[in-house]
Amino acid sequence: MEYFPAPLEKLVEQFASLPGIGGKSAQRLAFHVLSLSDAEAEAFAGAILEAKRTVTCCPVCQNLTAGGLCPICASSKRDGETVCVVADPRDVAAMERAREYTGRYHVLHGVISPMNHVGPDDLELKSLVERVARGEVREVIMATNPDTEGEATAMYTARLLKPFGVKVTRLAYGIPVGGHLEFADDATLMRALEGRREI
Protein backbone atom coordinates (compact mmCIF):
# COMPACT_ATOMS: atom_id res chain seq x y z
CA MET A 1 0.00 0.00 0.00
CA GLU A 2 1.41 3.33 -1.00
CA TYR A 3 0.67 6.17 1.39
CA PHE A 4 1.25 9.12 -0.92
CA PRO A 5 0.36 9.59 -4.61
CA ALA A 6 3.13 8.31 -6.89
CA PRO A 7 4.37 11.74 -8.11
CA LEU A 8 4.74 12.84 -4.48
CA GLU A 9 6.57 9.64 -3.54
CA LYS A 10 8.90 10.26 -6.47
CA LEU A 11 9.65 13.78 -5.28
CA VAL A 12 10.29 12.50 -1.74
CA GLU A 13 12.75 9.97 -3.23
CA GLN A 14 14.51 12.73 -5.17
CA PHE A 15 14.97 14.80 -2.03
CA ALA A 16 16.04 11.73 -0.04
CA SER A 17 18.81 11.09 -2.59
CA LEU A 18 20.44 14.43 -1.73
CA PRO A 19 23.37 14.29 0.69
CA GLY A 20 22.43 14.80 4.34
CA ILE A 21 18.67 14.59 3.74
CA GLY A 22 16.94 11.72 5.54
CA GLY A 23 13.50 10.24 4.89
CA LYS A 24 11.59 12.53 7.23
CA SER A 25 13.31 15.68 5.93
CA ALA A 26 12.69 14.58 2.34
CA GLN A 27 8.99 14.24 3.14
CA ARG A 28 8.91 17.69 4.72
CA LEU A 29 10.67 19.22 1.71
CA ALA A 30 8.35 17.50 -0.77
CA PHE A 31 5.29 18.77 1.11
CA HIS A 32 6.83 22.23 1.13
CA VAL A 33 7.16 22.09 -2.66
CA LEU A 34 3.46 21.19 -2.93
CA SER A 35 2.65 24.27 -0.85
CA LEU A 36 4.58 26.56 -3.23
CA SER A 37 2.79 28.55 -5.89
CA ASP A 38 3.10 27.29 -9.47
CA ALA A 39 5.52 30.12 -10.27
CA GLU A 40 7.71 29.31 -7.26
CA ALA A 41 7.84 25.61 -8.11
CA GLU A 42 8.77 26.47 -11.69
CA ALA A 43 11.49 28.84 -10.46
CA PHE A 44 12.92 26.04 -8.30
CA ALA A 45 12.90 23.47 -11.11
CA GLY A 46 14.24 26.10 -13.50
CA ALA A 47 17.12 26.99 -11.17
CA ILE A 48 18.21 23.33 -11.12
CA LEU A 49 18.21 23.04 -14.92
CA GLU A 50 19.74 26.48 -15.42
CA ALA A 51 22.61 25.86 -13.00
CA LYS A 52 23.26 22.44 -14.50
CA ARG A 53 23.13 23.82 -18.05
CA THR A 54 25.15 27.02 -17.73
CA VAL A 55 27.70 26.44 -14.97
CA THR A 56 30.96 25.18 -16.41
CA CYS A 57 34.61 25.26 -15.44
CA CYS A 58 36.79 28.26 -16.31
CA PRO A 59 39.20 27.10 -19.07
CA VAL A 60 42.13 28.70 -17.22
CA CYS A 61 41.65 28.12 -13.48
CA GLN A 62 38.93 25.41 -13.56
CA ASN A 63 36.85 27.36 -11.05
CA LEU A 64 33.09 27.35 -11.66
CA THR A 65 31.79 30.00 -14.04
CA ALA A 66 28.67 30.78 -16.00
CA GLY A 67 30.39 30.37 -19.37
CA GLY A 68 33.72 31.76 -20.58
CA LEU A 69 36.50 32.95 -18.28
CA CYS A 70 35.62 33.18 -14.58
CA PRO A 71 35.37 36.74 -13.17
CA ILE A 72 38.70 36.36 -11.36
CA CYS A 73 40.64 35.19 -14.43
CA ALA A 74 38.90 37.88 -16.50
CA SER A 75 39.74 40.67 -14.04
CA SER A 76 42.80 42.76 -14.87
CA LYS A 77 43.00 43.80 -11.21
CA ARG A 78 44.11 40.35 -10.07
CA ASP A 79 47.80 39.55 -9.94
CA GLY A 80 48.49 36.88 -12.56
CA GLU A 81 51.90 36.04 -11.10
CA THR A 82 50.45 34.39 -8.03
CA VAL A 83 48.25 31.31 -8.21
CA CYS A 84 46.51 29.86 -5.18
CA VAL A 85 45.79 26.14 -5.64
CA VAL A 86 42.68 24.82 -3.88
CA ALA A 87 40.86 21.51 -3.93
CA ASP A 88 37.32 22.79 -4.41
CA PRO A 89 35.40 25.83 -5.76
CA ARG A 90 34.05 26.35 -2.22
CA ASP A 91 37.62 26.96 -1.07
CA VAL A 92 37.88 29.82 -3.58
CA ALA A 93 34.77 31.33 -1.99
CA ALA A 94 36.34 30.93 1.48
CA MET A 95 39.59 32.62 0.37
CA GLU A 96 37.66 35.44 -1.31
CA ARG A 97 35.67 36.05 1.85
CA ALA A 98 38.95 36.76 3.67
CA ARG A 99 39.43 39.76 1.28
CA GLU A 100 43.18 39.48 1.57
CA TYR A 101 44.28 37.59 -1.51
CA THR A 102 44.64 39.48 -4.79
CA GLY A 103 46.14 36.77 -7.01
CA ARG A 104 44.41 34.16 -9.14
CA TYR A 105 43.36 30.59 -8.40
CA HIS A 106 43.57 27.07 -9.69
CA VAL A 107 40.94 24.53 -8.64
CA LEU A 108 42.08 20.89 -8.59
CA HIS A 109 38.55 19.48 -8.13
CA GLY A 110 39.68 16.98 -5.54
CA VAL A 111 42.72 15.72 -3.67
CA ILE A 112 44.91 12.68 -4.14
CA SER A 113 43.20 9.94 -2.18
CA PRO A 114 44.22 6.32 -2.80
CA MET A 115 41.45 5.18 -0.41
CA ASN A 116 38.84 6.71 -2.74
CA HIS A 117 40.71 5.71 -5.91
CA VAL A 118 41.55 9.33 -6.78
CA GLY A 119 44.98 9.63 -8.34
CA PRO A 120 46.87 12.65 -9.72
CA ASP A 121 45.38 12.05 -13.17
CA ASP A 122 41.87 12.59 -11.80
CA LEU A 123 42.76 16.14 -10.70
CA GLU A 124 43.23 19.32 -12.73
CA LEU A 125 47.00 19.05 -12.40
CA LYS A 126 47.81 18.92 -16.10
CA SER A 127 46.16 22.30 -16.69
CA LEU A 128 48.07 23.72 -13.70
CA VAL A 129 51.41 22.47 -15.05
CA GLU A 130 50.62 23.94 -18.49
CA ARG A 131 49.74 27.24 -16.84
CA VAL A 132 53.02 27.34 -14.93
CA ALA A 133 54.99 26.18 -17.99
CA ARG A 134 53.75 29.25 -19.87
CA GLY A 135 56.04 31.22 -17.55
CA GLU A 136 53.81 34.01 -16.18
CA VAL A 137 53.40 32.45 -12.74
CA ARG A 138 56.01 33.28 -10.09
CA GLU A 139 54.48 31.82 -6.96
CA VAL A 140 52.09 28.93 -6.40
CA ILE A 141 50.41 28.89 -2.98
CA MET A 142 49.21 25.41 -2.06
CA ALA A 143 45.98 25.93 -0.12
CA THR A 144 44.68 22.37 0.12
CA ASN A 145 43.24 21.33 3.49
CA PRO A 146 45.76 20.60 6.27
CA ASP A 147 44.85 16.91 6.47
CA THR A 148 46.69 13.85 5.19
CA GLU A 149 45.24 13.95 1.69
CA GLY A 150 45.54 17.72 1.30
CA GLU A 151 49.10 17.49 2.54
CA ALA A 152 49.98 14.69 0.12
CA THR A 153 48.41 16.62 -2.76
CA ALA A 154 50.38 19.74 -1.84
CA MET A 155 53.65 17.80 -1.70
CA TYR A 156 52.97 16.01 -4.99
CA THR A 157 52.04 19.24 -6.76
CA ALA A 158 55.10 21.04 -5.38
CA ARG A 159 57.39 18.32 -6.76
CA LEU A 160 55.63 18.53 -10.09
CA LEU A 161 56.11 22.32 -10.34
CA LYS A 162 59.63 22.69 -8.97
CA PRO A 163 61.34 21.93 -12.34
CA PHE A 164 59.78 25.10 -13.78
CA GLY A 165 61.64 27.25 -11.26
CA VAL A 166 58.44 28.53 -9.68
CA LYS A 167 58.24 29.32 -5.95
CA VAL A 168 55.82 26.93 -4.22
CA THR A 169 54.51 27.89 -0.77
CA ARG A 170 52.04 26.42 1.69
CA LEU A 171 49.48 28.18 3.90
CA ALA A 172 50.73 28.67 7.48
CA TYR A 173 49.72 26.22 10.19
CA GLY A 174 48.96 27.47 13.67
CA ILE A 175 46.44 28.23 16.34
CA PRO A 176 43.22 29.53 14.72
CA VAL A 177 42.42 33.14 15.55
CA GLY A 178 40.10 33.23 18.55
CA GLY A 179 41.05 29.65 19.48
CA HIS A 180 42.25 28.38 22.86
CA LEU A 181 45.68 26.86 23.44
CA GLU A 182 43.98 24.53 25.90
CA PHE A 183 41.87 22.96 23.15
CA ALA A 184 44.50 22.89 20.38
CA ASP A 185 45.65 19.42 19.39
CA ASP A 186 49.29 18.37 19.70
CA ALA A 187 50.04 18.47 15.97
CA THR A 188 48.65 22.00 15.61
CA LEU A 189 50.62 23.22 18.65
CA MET A 190 53.79 21.64 17.30
CA ARG A 191 53.30 23.33 13.91
CA ALA A 192 52.48 26.63 15.63
CA LEU A 193 55.74 26.42 17.57
CA GLU A 194 57.75 25.51 14.44
CA GLY A 195 56.27 28.44 12.56
CA ARG A 196 56.73 31.00 15.36
CA ARG A 197 57.65 34.53 14.28
CA GLU A 198 59.41 37.41 15.96
CA ILE A 199 57.10 40.21 17.13
Add this chain to the structure above:
Amino acid sequence: MEYFPAPLEKLVEQFASLPGIGGKSAQRLAFHVLSLSDAEAEAFAGAILEAKRTVTCCPVCQNLTAGGLCPICASSKRDGETVCVVADPRDVAAMERAREYTGRYHVLHGVISPMNHVGPDDLELKSLVERVARGEVREVIMATNPDTEGEATAMYTARLLKPFGVKVTRLAYGIPVGGHLEFADDATLMRALEGRREI
Protein backbone atom coordinates in the same frame (compact mmCIF):
# COMPACT_ATOMS: atom_id res chain seq x y z
CA MET B 1 32.04 40.44 -5.23
CA GLU B 2 30.10 37.29 -5.98
CA TYR B 3 31.87 34.07 -5.16
CA PHE B 4 29.86 31.67 -7.30
CA PRO B 5 28.44 32.10 -10.81
CA ALA B 6 24.95 33.68 -10.74
CA PRO B 7 23.01 30.52 -11.76
CA LEU B 8 24.70 28.61 -8.93
CA GLU B 9 23.98 31.40 -6.41
CA LYS B 10 20.37 31.28 -7.53
CA LEU B 11 20.18 27.54 -6.95
CA VAL B 12 21.78 27.95 -3.50
CA GLU B 13 19.10 30.55 -2.69
CA GLN B 14 16.36 28.20 -3.83
CA PHE B 15 17.63 25.45 -1.56
CA ALA B 16 18.11 27.91 1.30
CA SER B 17 14.44 28.91 1.03
CA LEU B 18 13.37 25.35 1.90
CA PRO B 19 12.37 24.74 5.52
CA GLY B 20 15.19 23.50 7.75
CA ILE B 21 17.93 24.09 5.16
CA GLY B 22 20.58 26.61 6.23
CA GLY B 23 23.12 28.43 4.08
CA LYS B 24 25.87 25.81 4.30
CA SER B 25 23.48 22.93 3.57
CA ALA B 26 22.01 24.85 0.64
CA GLN B 27 25.51 25.26 -0.79
CA ARG B 28 26.23 21.56 -0.35
CA LEU B 29 22.97 20.61 -2.06
CA ALA B 30 23.55 23.01 -4.97
CA PHE B 31 27.04 21.57 -5.52
CA HIS B 32 25.56 18.09 -5.39
CA VAL B 33 23.12 19.05 -8.16
CA LEU B 34 26.05 20.23 -10.29
CA SER B 35 27.69 16.84 -9.80
CA LEU B 36 24.59 15.02 -11.08
CA SER B 37 24.38 13.79 -14.64
CA ASP B 38 22.16 15.79 -17.02
CA ALA B 39 19.53 13.06 -16.88
CA GLU B 40 19.53 13.01 -13.08
CA ALA B 41 19.18 16.79 -12.85
CA GLU B 42 16.32 16.68 -15.32
CA ALA B 43 14.65 13.91 -13.32
CA PHE B 44 14.92 16.05 -10.19
CA ALA B 45 13.50 19.18 -11.84
CA GLY B 46 10.86 17.06 -13.53
CA ALA B 47 9.77 15.47 -10.24
CA ILE B 48 9.16 18.94 -8.77
CA LEU B 49 7.03 20.06 -11.71
CA GLU B 50 5.24 16.72 -11.98
CA ALA B 51 4.32 16.58 -8.28
CA LYS B 52 3.17 20.20 -8.34
CA ARG B 53 1.14 19.64 -11.52
CA THR B 54 -0.55 16.31 -10.82
CA VAL B 55 -1.02 16.09 -7.06
CA THR B 56 -4.42 17.41 -6.04
CA CYS B 57 -6.84 16.85 -3.20
CA CYS B 58 -9.35 13.98 -3.32
CA PRO B 59 -12.79 15.56 -3.86
CA VAL B 60 -14.24 13.38 -1.09
CA CYS B 61 -11.68 13.13 1.71
CA GLN B 62 -9.31 15.97 0.73
CA ASN B 63 -6.31 13.66 1.05
CA LEU B 64 -3.60 14.08 -1.58
CA THR B 65 -4.07 12.12 -4.78
CA ALA B 66 -2.69 12.03 -8.29
CA GLY B 67 -6.00 13.06 -9.88
CA GLY B 68 -9.54 11.75 -9.23
CA LEU B 69 -10.57 9.89 -6.09
CA CYS B 70 -7.75 8.89 -3.74
CA PRO B 71 -6.99 5.13 -3.57
CA ILE B 72 -8.65 4.86 -0.15
CA CYS B 73 -11.90 6.55 -1.21
CA ALA B 74 -11.87 4.54 -4.44
CA SER B 75 -11.35 1.21 -2.66
CA SER B 76 -14.47 -0.87 -2.02
CA LYS B 77 -12.62 -2.74 0.73
CA ARG B 78 -12.62 0.30 3.05
CA ASP B 79 -15.52 0.75 5.44
CA GLY B 80 -17.37 3.89 4.38
CA GLU B 81 -19.27 4.14 7.66
CA THR B 82 -16.21 5.14 9.65
CA VAL B 83 -14.29 8.35 8.93
CA CYS B 84 -11.03 9.19 10.66
CA VAL B 85 -10.44 12.96 10.73
CA VAL B 86 -6.79 14.07 10.63
CA ALA B 87 -5.11 17.44 10.29
CA ASP B 88 -2.56 16.56 7.60
CA PRO B 89 -1.98 14.05 4.76
CA ARG B 90 1.08 12.85 6.66
CA ASP B 91 -1.20 11.73 9.48
CA VAL B 92 -3.06 9.50 6.99
CA ALA B 93 0.28 7.91 6.13
CA ALA B 94 1.00 7.39 9.86
CA MET B 95 -2.40 5.76 10.45
CA GLU B 96 -1.99 3.54 7.37
CA ARG B 97 1.40 2.37 8.60
CA ALA B 98 -0.30 1.03 11.74
CA ARG B 99 -2.26 -1.37 9.44
CA GLU B 100 -5.15 -1.46 11.88
CA TYR B 101 -7.67 1.00 10.51
CA THR B 102 -9.96 -0.11 7.71
CA GLY B 103 -12.27 2.92 7.41
CA ARG B 104 -11.90 6.07 5.35
CA TYR B 105 -10.35 9.44 6.14
CA HIS B 106 -11.00 13.13 6.06
CA VAL B 107 -8.08 15.56 5.94
CA LEU B 108 -8.72 19.00 7.47
CA HIS B 109 -5.46 20.53 6.12
CA GLY B 110 -4.76 22.29 9.38
CA VAL B 111 -6.05 22.86 12.88
CA ILE B 112 -7.89 25.76 14.45
CA SER B 113 -5.17 28.11 15.65
CA PRO B 114 -6.12 31.69 16.58
CA MET B 115 -2.41 32.44 17.12
CA ASN B 116 -1.72 31.69 13.46
CA HIS B 117 -4.98 33.23 12.24
CA VAL B 118 -6.41 29.85 11.22
CA GLY B 119 -10.14 29.68 11.89
CA PRO B 120 -12.69 26.91 11.19
CA ASP B 121 -13.40 28.39 7.76
CA ASP B 122 -9.79 27.81 6.70
CA LEU B 123 -10.14 24.05 7.27
CA GLU B 124 -11.90 21.38 5.20
CA LEU B 125 -14.78 21.30 7.68
CA LYS B 126 -17.55 22.19 5.27
CA SER B 127 -16.78 19.17 3.10
CA LEU B 128 -16.73 16.98 6.23
CA VAL B 129 -20.14 18.24 7.36
CA GLU B 130 -21.55 17.65 3.86
CA ARG B 131 -20.14 14.14 3.90
CA VAL B 132 -21.74 13.38 7.25
CA ALA B 133 -25.01 15.05 6.23
CA ARG B 134 -25.29 12.59 3.35
CA GLY B 135 -25.99 9.97 6.06
CA GLU B 136 -23.55 7.12 5.21
CA VAL B 137 -21.18 7.89 8.04
CA ARG B 138 -21.87 6.29 11.44
CA GLU B 139 -18.70 7.09 13.36
CA VAL B 140 -16.23 9.95 13.09
CA ILE B 141 -12.90 9.33 14.84
CA MET B 142 -11.15 12.59 15.67
CA ALA B 143 -7.42 11.90 15.24
CA THR B 144 -5.96 15.40 15.47
CA ASN B 145 -2.80 15.75 17.56
CA PRO B 146 -3.21 15.62 21.35
CA ASP B 147 -2.08 19.23 21.80
CA THR B 148 -4.10 22.36 22.55
CA GLU B 149 -4.90 23.16 18.93
CA GLY B 150 -5.65 19.58 17.95
CA GLU B 151 -7.84 19.25 21.02
CA ALA B 152 -9.74 22.46 20.24
CA THR B 153 -10.24 21.36 16.64
CA ALA B 154 -11.55 17.97 17.78
CA MET B 155 -14.00 19.59 20.21
CA TYR B 156 -15.20 22.13 17.63
CA THR B 157 -15.67 19.45 14.97
CA ALA B 158 -17.51 17.17 17.40
CA ARG B 159 -19.96 19.96 18.24
CA LEU B 160 -20.45 20.62 14.55
CA LEU B 161 -21.27 16.97 13.78
CA LYS B 162 -23.39 16.05 16.81
CA PRO B 163 -26.66 17.43 15.29
CA PHE B 164 -26.43 14.78 12.54
CA GLY B 165 -26.68 11.99 15.11
CA VAL B 166 -23.25 10.63 14.21
CA LYS B 167 -21.01 9.02 16.87
CA VAL B 168 -17.87 11.13 17.38
CA THR B 169 -14.91 9.48 19.13
CA ARG B 170 -11.37 10.54 19.99
CA LEU B 171 -8.15 8.50 19.85
CA ALA B 172 -7.18 7.11 23.28
CA TYR B 173 -4.64 8.92 25.40
CA GLY B 174 -2.13 6.97 27.41
CA ILE B 175 1.40 5.77 27.91
CA PRO B 176 3.03 5.15 24.50
CA VAL B 177 3.91 1.50 23.85
CA GLY B 178 7.52 0.90 24.89
CA GLY B 179 7.51 4.10 26.98
CA HIS B 180 8.55 4.44 30.62
CA LEU B 181 6.16 5.53 33.40
CA GLU B 182 9.12 7.35 34.90
CA PHE B 183 9.38 9.67 31.90
CA ALA B 184 5.67 10.16 31.23
CA ASP B 185 4.40 13.67 31.90
CA ASP B 186 1.66 14.33 34.46
CA ALA B 187 -1.06 15.05 31.92
CA THR B 188 -0.39 11.82 30.04
CA LEU B 189 -0.35 9.78 33.24
CA MET B 190 -3.60 11.35 34.38
CA ARG B 191 -5.27 10.56 31.03
CA ALA B 192 -3.83 7.02 31.14
CA LEU B 193 -5.40 6.52 34.59
CA GLU B 194 -8.73 7.96 33.46
CA GLY B 195 -8.79 5.65 30.45
CA ARG B 196 -7.76 2.48 32.33
CA ARG B 197 -9.34 -0.78 31.18
CA GLU B 198 -10.01 -4.10 32.85
CA ILE B 199 -7.65 -6.92 31.84
